[in-house]
Amino acid sequence: MTKNPDRLYELLPVIYRQRDVTQGYPLQALLRVIAEQVNVVEADMDQLYENWFIETCQDWVVPYIGDLIGYQPVHEAGEPGAIHIMADGRRQKILIPRQEVANTIRYRRRKGTLALLELLAHDVAGWPARAVEFYRLLGRTQRLNHFRLAHGRTADLRLGEALDLLGTPFTELAHTVDVRRINSPRRSGRATINGVGLFVWRLKSYSVTETPAYCLEQVGPHVYTFSALGNDTPLYNRPQPEPEPTHIAEPLNLPIPIRRRPFAERVEHDGKTVTQASADYYGAGKSLLIWATDWPRKGAEQPLKNSQIIPADLSDWQYTVPRNFIAVDPELGRILFPANQLPKQGVRVSYHYAFSADMGGGEYPRTLSQPAGAVLYQVHGKDELQKALAAWDEHNPAAFDQQPEQAVIEIMDSGVYTLPIRIHLKAEHDLQLRAANGTRPVIRLLDYMADRPDAFTVTGEAGSRFTLDGLLINGRSLQILGPEIDPEAPPDAHPPEDLCRLTIRHTTLVPGWMLDNNCEPRRPNEPSLELINTGAHVHIERSIVGTIQVTADQVRTDPITIHLSDSILDATGNDCDSPACEALGAPGWPLAHAMLTIERSTVFGKIFVHAIDLAENSIFMGRVRVGRRQRGCMRFCYVAPHSRTPRRYQCQPDMVEQVVAAEIPEGAEQDQARERQALRVRPQFNSTRYGTPTYCQLALTCAPEIRRGADDESEMGVFHDLYQPQREANLRARLDEFTPAGMDAGIIFAS
Secondary structure (H helix, E strand, O other): OOOOOOOOHHHOOHHHHHHHHHOOOHHHHHHHHHHHHHHHHHHHHHHHHHOOOOOOOOHHHHHHHHHHOOOOOOHHHOOOOOOOOHHHHHHHHHHOOHHHHHOHHHHHHOOOOHHHHHHHHHHHHOOOEEEEEHHHHEOOOOOOOOOOOOOOOOOOOOOHHHHHOOOOOOOOOOEOOOOOOOOOOOOOOOOOOOEEEEEEOOOEEEEEEEEEOEEOOOOOOOEEEOOOOOOOOOOEOOOOOOOOOOOOOOHHHOOOEOOHHHHEEEEEEOOEEEEEEOOOOEOOOOOEEEEEOOOOOOOOOOOOOHHHEEEOOOOOOOOOOOOOOEEEEOOOOEEEOOOOOOOOOOEEEEEEEEEOOOOOOOOOOOOOOOOOOOEEEEEOHHHHHHHHHHHHOOOOHHHHOOOOOEEEEEEOOOOEEEOOOEEEEOOOOEEEEEEOOOOOOEEEOOOOOOOOOOOEEEEEOOOOEEEEEOOEEEOOOEEEEOOOOOOOOOOOOOOOOOOOEEEEEOOEEOOOOOEOOOOOEOOOOOOOEEEEOOOOEEEEEOOEEOOEEEEOOOOOOOOEEEEEEOOEEEOOOOOOOOOOOEEEEEOOEOOEEEEEEEEOOEEEOEEEEEEEEEEEOOEEOOOEEEOOOOOOEEEOOEEOOOOEOOEEEOOEOHHHHHHHHHHOOOOHHHHHHHHHHHHHOOOOEOEOOOOOOOEOOEOOOOOHHHHOOOOOOOOOOOOHHHOHHHHHHHHHHHHHHHOOOOOEEEEEEOO
């Protein structure tokens, strides 16, 4: 809180303050200056006191408190950097976790217990985990009079639930002994005699609250998906806190996909055994919930009860649903209504999906910022959004004249907004269209006009600024239109100024516009962002975008600048070297008239630009071609072979090819070795399709030159700031420290 600047002045006797009034307040002015310095000293003294405690101390104090209790950092994970540098500060929080330092003494007291390993995974790496003692699962031959039939039991084909859990951290079936060590650096074993496996989940579970379900009309009017994009998405559990520190994590405590068997619950109803949705997953505050207004009858109670939900396998939609019930498939995220009992008022759902990080449109908390004095419009529903946008609609002159200089339109729910949007900003005006914290609105653009293209269009006069924050946009592209250039103007004439800055943060411009049920893009060749005759500076932060096209009718000005950070640029092509797979380019031109700066990002597709000022810690899966090689640099990146780039430093596969050239003489053998090494370090992903949980996540088989190839030994690409190699190294070291003698503990990545 801001302290009263006159608090020292108010301590003076009234007589002195009265005399000060008669002389024009010189004493008050002096004491205000002194009070300002007193506040600084007091704040410093208060912070020095807070630094005595691990819970309240500043980040730079954490290593010193750890040193007092004998905490030893893991040097294999990397050395801490300068705490005052933002990037080094984030990395140091991973290298020396505050929570681990706070609990070090408690760890030592509980050394050797199974639950401690799960606690280490949470505090050291920030990963939820389940510890499994594999020796309990070893099959064994028992005596005939040994009646412990469930101990070390082989598979029984009649136990469907047990077979369904086979290969998961929750399996109870017996295994034959594995002689490989579970913590082997080469190829680890599982069912070992002295092994403990720590299954960890790197994917996070994210919520979507009361959003419209998508009706697959091409399949039938009674067919829906939980995803608003129409793709199949596995539903994930909302993790519930464990009741006590000694508790071993169960499925309800972990961010895992919901399987069909545990989702089904058998109960007695009217003397009959019926199957319904489990109350562990379905209900208010649980993993999923469904609303169907005026269904199954007018004025019916909402949301639907779990007794109205039938768990089913809807892989081919061939399932007959009885009246007054609906079928739900949690593994595919599908909903099926009776064909003769349709939800005419629509369907709303709440559910959880999985992803690696806080990126793109989502309900995760994020920092909101806006210009000082900006007018805030908080809207609910399509009508209120249209009314709020009317002031920026150039086709509505009456409302356009009322446009405020600085404004924020904040969408307060996670609804789907189907409407055309055309925005025009006056000179020096600033507009921000954003989602409120805890919401994920979807803007769905349709084919409204038969005689011209439909898109989300933005135009602006000189010095204007436009920001998108926290949205998911699908169906069409976002177009930034500059002023038309007079073809008869002299070559040295400057074009009129337009939009100054475009900012896209925490937003998804769906690659391929829309998705099929298998997450394949419906329009893979269409761009998600079109920059047409504009000079706007484009900043894209923590977002997912499709192809970017830069169109310039006449090149008379400097190239536009595009800054991409912590984002995914996806051209959706299966082959990043195909002619159609162009992530950044210009239609009809060999190069886009743009200057690119890209940091900690992953690009699927080819990059054709005028120049690259800087590229670092990024992955380019397609060829890169720049016009000006003498400008800019690329450092600590993976660059596809046969690329034309500015100078490169510590990039792959250049580094491994240099090693081959130094060790093998020139000739056919060297060429083959270079090709093998280049193929070995090519990044491998668990999925390259937007809409899948493991989208853009590096595979465990990816080469270490990529997984630890960034300048700070983190992974290259969009998930650099997760510092997963450092988390893993820290956790492995702590497992070795706190595992009892004679036992081996290994990390098994469940996601």
